[in-house]
Amino acid sequence: MQLQQIDTTNRAEVRRFVTLPFQLYRNCAVWVPPLLSEGYTVLNRQKHPFYEHSDAAFFVVTNGREVIGRIAALENRHYNAHKGSQTAFFGYFDCVEDRQAACLLFEAVFDWARKRGLQDVIGPRGVIGVDGSTLVDGFEHRPALTMPYNYPYYDDLIQHAGFRKLTDLLSGYLPANHVLPPRLYDIAAKVKARRGFWVKQFSSKAEIRRWIPRVMAVHRAAFSQTASFYPPTEREVEHIIGSALAIVDPKLVKLVMKGDEIAGFILAYADVSEGLVKANGRLFPTGWLHLLRDRRRTRWLNINGLGMLPRYQGMGGNAILYTELDHTVKQSHFAHIDVVQVDEANFKSRADMETIGVQWTKRHRHYWRSL
Secondary structure, three states: OEEEEOOOOOHHHHHHHHHHHHHHOOOOOOOOOOOHHHHHHHOOOOOOHHHHOOEEEEEEEEEOOEEEEEEEEEEOHHHHHHHOOOEEEEEEEEEOOOHHHHHHHHHHHHHHHHHOOOOEEEEOOOOOOOOOOEEEEOOOOOOOOOOOOOOOOHHHHHHHOOOEEEEEEEEEEEEOOOOOOHHHHHHHHHHHHHHOEEEEEOOOHHHHHHHHHHHHHHHHHHHOOOOOOOOOOHHHHHHHHHHHHHHOOHHHEEEEEEOOEEEEEEEEEEOOHHHHHHHOOOOOOOHHHHHHHHHHHOOEEEEEEEEEOHHHOOOOHHHHHHHHHHHHHHOOOOOEEEEEEEEOOOHHHHHHHHHOOOEEEEEEEEEEEEO
């Protein structure tokens, strides 16, 4: 068993790192392949905006000629400057069920971080800070789009390396034919009439792009107090938006406005996981056709953003969010809703989701370890 640091200028070595999950999960019925192009971009120091301000190293463990594990060590200097911290991240962890192999990988991260004077490690995270988590409950369910899936033994491998739980993110299920309490519609109507709230809808991706600067300002206001937040650079915003616009349907994006100001938001998109399975990581030559076809056919809707800005909470705006979401679903072909990534510590959001009928089905975890 041997540890190797990947030379990111060597195409063969990069390919071994990027393609490991395709070997590890080839017989897993619920795993959804990521796009290979995105995996290669992560290791491309000339292309990805992360490397304009930060650094990373990538490692694999081999057993003979076979790659049996991989991991990345990341120093996000932009995050540390914003937080006043000296934190490293680990990410892109995949491994066979072997504690020795996993320990080799994590020790490589620890050594790399210590040499840079970093004091603790958080993960999983990616080169874009919102990426990455470890599934610890709900393995029988196919993951929502953009959410990771892993084998149940990952939690043991990570905790054996000295990590402890930092926080959990909950995902839940809601049938599309669920009936909201009638009082929510009454509240929504009164709030619109009395407080001046209204709903902004979009007709095209070009229109969404024009609103991006305002939406990003709202994102900062809504998430600046969360532990994982740091303000992305302009190039990182472009990268994030480019990925989001590739899958978004403008009809599924709505803003709750108060006058001319954004007060809340709904971000939903069709889950094209089945198309990704058929594409098997490749957009060309025919993968993109599978994604387009699945976007029209899928019965699953993912909700990956739903909330009011802090200064507008407690004014009844949540009733508008939930009734607008209900309108969106009832006017579509979706039969199932996957509500994605609600922080377990966000008691208000959890309570709101449970009020409208969400049943929690999956739990993803972030970990922390001191060096």
